[in-house]
Amino acid sequence: MAKKIGVLTGGGDCPGLNPVIRAVVRKALNEGFEVIGIKNGWKGLVQNFTQKLDLKSTSGILPKGGTILGTSRTNPYENNELLKKAKQNFKKLKLTALVAIGGEDTLGVAAKFSKDGFPVIGIPKTIDNDVPLTDSTFGFDTAVNIATEAIDRLHTTAESHHRVMVVEVMGRHAGWIAVDAAIAGGGDYALIPEIPIKIDELIDSIKKRKKRGKHFSIIVVAEGAKLSSGKTILQSEELDAFGHVKLGGIGQRLAAMIEEKTGFETRVTVLGHLLRGGSPSAYDRILGTKFGVKAVELIMQGKSGYMVSLQGNKIGAVKIEKILGKLRTVTKEYYAIAEEFFG
Numbered sequence: 445m446a447k448k449i450g451v452l453t454g455g456g457d458c459p460g461l462n463p464v465i466r467a468v469v470r471k472a473l474n475e476g477f478e479v480i481g482i483k484n485g486w487k488g489l490v491q492n493f494t495q496k497l498d499l500k501s502t503s504g505i506l507p508k509g510g511t512i513l514g515t516s517r518t519n520p521y522e523n524n525e526l527l528k529k530a531k532q533n534f535k536k537l538k539l540t541a542l543v544a545i546g547g548e549d550t551l552g553v554a555a556k557f558s559k560d561g562f563p564v565i566g567i568p569k570t571i572d573n574d575v576p577l578t579d580s581t582f583g584f585d586t587a588v589n590i591a592t593e594a595i596d597r598l599h600t601t602a603e604s605h606h607r608v609m610v611v612e613v614m615g616r617h618a619g620w621i622a623v624d625a626a627i628a629g630g631g632d633y634a635l636i637p638e639i640p641i642k643i644d645e646l647i648d649s650i651k652k653r654k655k656r657g658k659h660f661s662i663i664v665v666a667e668g669a670k671l672s673s674g675k676t677i678l679q680s681e682e683l684d685a686f687g688h689v690k691l692g693g694i695g696q697r698l699a700a701m702i703e704e705k706t707g708f709e710t711r712v713t714v715l716g717h718l719l720r721g722g723s724p725s726a727y728d729r730i731l732g733t734k735f736g737v738k739a740v741e742l743i744m745q746g747k748s749g750y751m752v753s754l755q756g757n758k759i760g761a762v763k764i765e766k767i768l769g770k771l772r773t774v775t776k777e778y779y780a781i782a783e784e785f786f787g
């Protein structure tokens with residue numbers, strides 16, 4: 445029987461997905477596999493919507509953002525009908541194994557498929573950098589670079605107008621993008637989901653800066669940051685197929701509070717999906733490439749239900765089950781580094 449590897453990308457896109465696809469294809473072809481791309485995440489498996497992946501179809505994709513395979517947040521385990529179709533198609537495609545590239549949701553489905561007897565290897569992906577048991581995910585570095593550049597740009601306009609600038613960044617329930625962008629961009633305060641917002645401390649810090657002649661402040665806030673009530677601000681109550689709410693809006697809320705409590709003119713910039721767009725950084729291209737090669741090696745070793753992971757400077761693998769239901773979030777010790785520069 446022909447050796448055949450399937451590849452899919454699920455969940456939110458992020459810079460680095462195409463380098464991973466390219467690496468899986470190159471390594472797989474070198475090892476004598478055929479490779480098939482499954483379009484639009486798990487949805488493509490349900491619909492049997494595929495495309496052949498070879499040297500030609502993956503040529504020139506290394507610097508491209510997004511994913512040439514398309515993505516979706518479809519959960520085949522949402523109902524029996526979807527699951528039946530996905531399993532039938534898995535068999536029909538005669539896959540030796542499937543490489544599922546995604547965040548916790550996509551990986552969760554991968555683990556279930558593996559348990560149900562369908563060989564799957566997971567590759568962690570997310571700009572949020574919140575997947576446990578991997579030191580980093582590709583996409584995060586690019587997102588932090590974009591946020592840092594935005595903060596650099598906001599500095600000059602904030603200083604000219606003597607304004608407070610609130611910068612809202614993505615990250616879901618983890619504050620990695622916010623805290624790292626604040627460190628790299630010289631943010632004057634960073635608010636993250638892991639530590640409830642202490643509005644009085646924030647206001648004091650902005651006022652202190654003013655007293656020492658700094659008539660502007662840059663406040664970085666993660667979309668999932670919680671008000672002292674413990675509440676996150678939502679764009680809508682609607683849930684996706686994996687039960688996630690849409691976060692967003694904390695920047696506006698915070699800006700209004702700051703203006704009211706300080707009397708300083710305040711503006712908001714929501715970076716949103718800009719953080720996920722465009723070309724991946726060199727770091728993300730390299731990490732993605734290493735992950736892709738490792739995934740094919742694991743398939744060649746007959747492994748299933750594993751996720752490739754970065755451990756120190758080595759690429760290893762962990763059982764997907766070990767990462768499910770957990771999030772890798774910012775520690776107090778890590779946040780303390782950014783705190784040194786507040787105010």
Ligand code: F6P
Pocket residue numbers: 456547570571572614615616667691720
């Ligand atoms: O998980 C990646 C992420 O970009 C989060 O940071 C954000 O909350 C979410 O996806 C946005 O999802 P969507 O693209 O569906 O709006």
